[in-house]
Amino acid sequence: MPVFYGTAVESPLMLGTAQYPSPAIMAQAFRASRAGIATVSLRREGGAGQDFHNLIKDLGIPVLPNTAGCHSVREAVTTAQMARELFETPWIKLEVIRDDDTLCPDVIALVEAARVLSDDGFQVFPYCTEDLSVCGRLLDAGCQVLMPWGAPIGSGRGLNNPYGLRSLRAHFPDVPLVVDAGIGLPSHAAQAMELGYDAVLLNTAVAKAGDPVAMARAMALAIEAGQLAHAAGAIEARDMAAPSTPLFGMAVLG
Amino acid sequence: MKITLNGEARDLNGPSVQDALAEIGLGAAKVATALNGAFLPAAARAETTLKDGDALEVVAPMQGG
Numbered sequence: 001m002p003v004f005y006g007t008a009v010e011s012p013l014m015l016g017t018a019q020y021p022s023p024a025i026m027a028q029a030f031r032a033s034r035a036g037i038a039t040v041s042l043r044r045e046g047g048a049g050q051d052f053h054n055l056i057k058d059l060g061i062p063v064l065p066n067t068a069g070c071h072s073v074r075e076a077v078t079t080a081q082m083a084r085e086l087f088e089t090p091w092i093k094l095e096v097i098r099d100d101d102t103l104c105p106d107v108i109a110l111v112e113a114a115r116v117l118s119d120d121g122f123q124v125f126p127y128c129t130e131d132l133s134v135c136g137r138l139l140d141a142g143c144q145v146l147m148p149w150g151a152p153i154g155s156g157r158g159l160n161n162p163y164g165l166r167s168l169r170a171h172f173p174d175v176p177l178v179v180d181a182g183i184g185l186p187s188h189a190a191q192a193m194e195l196g197y198d199a200v201l202l203n204t205a206v207a208k209a210g211d212p213v214a215m216a217r218a219m220a221l222a223i224e225a226g227q228l229a230h231a232a233g234a235i236e237a238r239d240m241a242a243p244s245t246p247l248f249g250m251a252v253l254g
Numbered sequence: 255m256k257i258t259l260n261g262e263a264r265d266l267n268g269p270s271v272q273d274a275l276a277e278i279g280l281g282a283a284k285v286a287t288a289l290n291g292a293f294l295p296a297a298a299r300a301e302t303t304l305k306d307g308d309a310l311e312v313v314a315p316m317q318g319g
Contacts, residue, residue, distance in 0.1 A: 016319030026317075041318025044260040045285050049314020053284055056315060066318045074291065081293035082286035082313055153319070181319075203319030 002036070002176055002198040004145050005091070005123040009062065011036035012193065013223050014178065015216065016203025023055050025212055030059050033216035039064045039093060039201065042083055053086075064125060066093040071106070073113045080117055092117060093147070093180075093201075095127045103153040103181075107134045111141055118142025127180050130164040132171055139175065146172070147180035147201060150192065154204045156184025159191055169196045186215075186222030193226025194234065258309040271310065272299040278312075285314050 002009050015035035020026035030038065038059055043049075056063060065083035070076040073096065080092040096113055098106035105128055114124045118141055126138050130148040138146060148168060151157035159165060160182065169177060179192040180201040189200045200223055209215035256265050259278070266274045271294060275281050287294045288311040294302060304310070 016317075018317035018319050020317075039318050041316050042286065042313040043316035045280060045283065045312050045314035049285070049316060050283055052317065053315040068318055078288050078291060078293050082288060085293075085296060086284060086286045086313075086315060201319075 002178075004125070004176055007062065009036040009199070010034065011220070011223075012199040012227060013189075013220050014039060014064065014180075014199055014201035015206065016201070017056065018203055019207035020212055023052070026207070027055065027059065028213045029206055029216035030061070032213045033206075033220040035061065035216070035220070036199070037062050037064050037201075039066055039203070040087070041066050041068050042079060042086065062091070063087050063089060064091050064093050065089070066127075067095045069097070070095060071097055073109050073116065076109075076113045077116050080113075080122060081120075084122065090121060090123045091125065092122050093125045093127060105129060105149070107131065110134075111137045114138055114143050115141035125178070130161055130168050132168060135168060135172065139172070145176040145178065147178040149181040150179045150188065151182025153181040155182055156205055157182055158184055158188035159195075162191065162195065165192070165197070166195050183219075186218045189219050190222040190226035190229070193223050194229050196230050255304055255306045255308075257304055257307070260310075260312055266304070268304040270300050271302045271304060274304055274310065275299065275312065280312060283314070285312050287312055 002012050011034050013033055013035045014037040016039045038061055040063055065087050067076040067079040070079055076096050096106045096109040098104050110126055114126050117124050124143045125145050125147055126143050127147050135146050150159045176198045178199040178201050179197050183189050183202040183205050192200050206212050206216045266277050268274050290309050
């Protein structure tokens with residue numbers, strides 16, 4: 001099970017709370033998948049916030065607030081400070097967005113915000129790219145977990161750069177790594193775990209599925225399968241066939 | 255006084271941020287606040303006085319990914 005900042009989490013599935021058909025279906029999806037962490041956000045109070053807070057507390061799992069939508073260090077830091085007070089947690093999923101079409105992280109501002117927040121006692125979960133040097137800078141800034149994207153948020157394209165994600169895993173063997181964003185199918189989530197990642201964070205693929213509760217369960221099973229496969233040690237792929245049935249002892253019939 | 259509350263122009267009596275929250279029905283609500291872009295801790299709301307032109311953001315837990 002993944003350990004983030006000294007806290008052991010029950011499941012490597014981190015699930016978002018947005019875009020479900022109803023609050024009841026969201027709660028069922030969490031129960032069906034036994035997700036280990038719930039991600040949440042902060043928005044202007046229009047009357048719905050208090051009920052939502054109770055719903056989240058009833059899930060009984062750790063909450064990871066985000067800074068979704070923030071485009072500057074100042075916005076992200078202020079949002080993180082408000083989230084820490086409201087959710088009573090030092091955890092923050094740090095998003096600083098540069099481009100609205102791709103929701104690509106602004107990695108320069110991200111590193112700066114990560115340093116400010118780490119120095120202020122936050123435990124930062126940075127939503128980042130799989131760039132080795134950016135990830136190294138985030139660790140220098142105080143992060144003890146990295147969350148590279150698989151593909152742009154909500155795109156459902158899976159792991160766009162498996163090579164880069166594998167390199168990152170090899171480069172930082174002892175840092176908890178999470179594939180955050182871009183997952184569309186259970187096979188994508190399984191692939192992330194097969195690469196040796198510690199967890200997968202997803203939302204849209206479950207919330208917008210025809211049956212979110214069934215998809216939540218499918219994701220959990222795929223993540224478990226990928227995790228087992230990584231631990232089991234996979235064979236190397238090869239170009240030529242290699243018969244699995246022994247040739248020795250084959251009857252001569254022709 | 256005239257302030258901007260969550261992006262909308264409002265005329266509130268105040269004088270403190272805590273008074274303003276009570277005025278809009280959020281006196282006891284679980285919310286977080288930022289004044290002019292800077293975090294305002296809950297413990298500081300009663301002693302923080304609003305003035306004309308202030309921008310107050312009041313946020314609550316919401317769905318997120």
